[in-house]
Amino acid sequence: MPYVPEIPWLKETPHAQKFLVGVSGGADSVALLHLLLNAGLRKLVVCHLNHGLRGQTASLDAGFVAELCAAHGLACEIDTEDVAALAESSGKSFETAGREARHRFFAACAKRHRCPRVLLAHHADDRAETVLWNLLRGSYGAKGMREHQTITVEGRELELIRPLLGVRRWELRRYLHELDLPWREDASNAEPITARNRLRHEAIPQLSLISGRDVVPSLWRAADAGEDQDEILGWALDKAKVLDPQGRLHVPAMRELPPALQRAAIFRFLHSNGIGDLDRELLKQAAALLEPENKSTCVNLPGGRHLRRRGGRMVVE
Structure with a gap:
């Protein structure tokens, strides 16, 4: 019998439900698509965004995805975005600009197909x-990726679902190899040209060597602990009623909270509005808007957006 990774989410999900699926053509996303199909999910819309960074190779990736969809009778959405130009004009990293472009693309697909769920x-x-990357950047909290995450993109809610968070990279490769399933290989993933690649190929292997064991499970446990803390914070903030019915931060309620909970509330609020790259210093600046004597009413956010205090509310513009 070919090896098939254990994915609890597949057993719990109604197979008649519709999903968008992000497929780059690489091993991980191709494995996900085949696992979904083999589990009996058929109401799938494959979404592929060409980032405009790899020339003809990227066009071949898009062609591969289109052929894969045609072979399985799946709806397919393919678009192109000039991520390099977006990064340059916004001052963001390629990674951040690319992620935001993908989220906008998913939001457009969600609107067309009336489906907010993205795998x-x-x-x-x-x-x-x-x-590890969040710790190195000094980002707020030690949380990693969540299996379920709701974000707002241009006024539209997207439910991001990551069914493979309990599966190792090598398991997905083994699954593809044993079933002789093709995929597209991005050669740049093996080159030490980005911080994420260096973490993958250099830092994590070295940390495993130093500690004498695979550090990946230890990093999972750190993420689990961070998510437990986030759940506790969420419970406390719900009790404090920091959001008004329109989803804006309620300044009088926020002023009743201790500083740590103020920062946590602002972090969750900004994150739900699609604002990433949040560090402690930025959150402190945002929390300072709550001070009655503060004449400033606005804090600049990543991506050219702003957190603004207007009357008794705080909003993202």
Whole structure:
């Protein structure tokens, strides 16, 4: 019998439900698509965004995805975005500009297909890399990727679902190899040209060597602890009623909270509005807007957006 990774989410999900599926053509997303099909899910819309960074190779990736969809009778959405130009004009990294472009693309697909659920192929090793990267950047909290995450993109809610977070990278490769399933290989993933690649190929292997054991499970546990803390914070903030019925931060309620809960509330609020790259210093600046004597009413956010205090509310513009 060919090896098939254990994915609890597949057993719990109604197979008649419709999903968008992000497919780059790489091993991880191709494995996810085949696992979904083999589990009996058929109401799938494959979504592929060409980032405009790899020339003819990227066009071949898009062609591969289109052929894969045609072979299985699946709806397919393919679009192109000039991520390099977006990064340059916004001052963001390629990674951030690319992620935001994908989210906008998914939001457009969600509107066309009336489906807010997006399946992504992030796996256990991606989760560990995210925890380590967030720690190195000094990001707020030690959380990694979540299996379920709701974000708002241009006024539209998207439910991002990552069924493979309990599956290792090698398991997905083994699954593809044993079933002789093809995929597209992005050669740049093996090159030490980005921080994430260096974490994957250099830092994590070295940390495993130093500690004498695979550090990926340890990083998972750090993420689990961070998510437990986030759940506790969420419960406390719900009790404090920091959001008004329109989803805006309620300044009088926020002023009743201790500083740590104020920062946590602002972090969750900004994250739900699609604002990433949040560090402690930015959250402190945002919390300062709550001070009655503060004459400033606005804090600049990543991506050219702003957190603004208007009357008794705080909004993202």
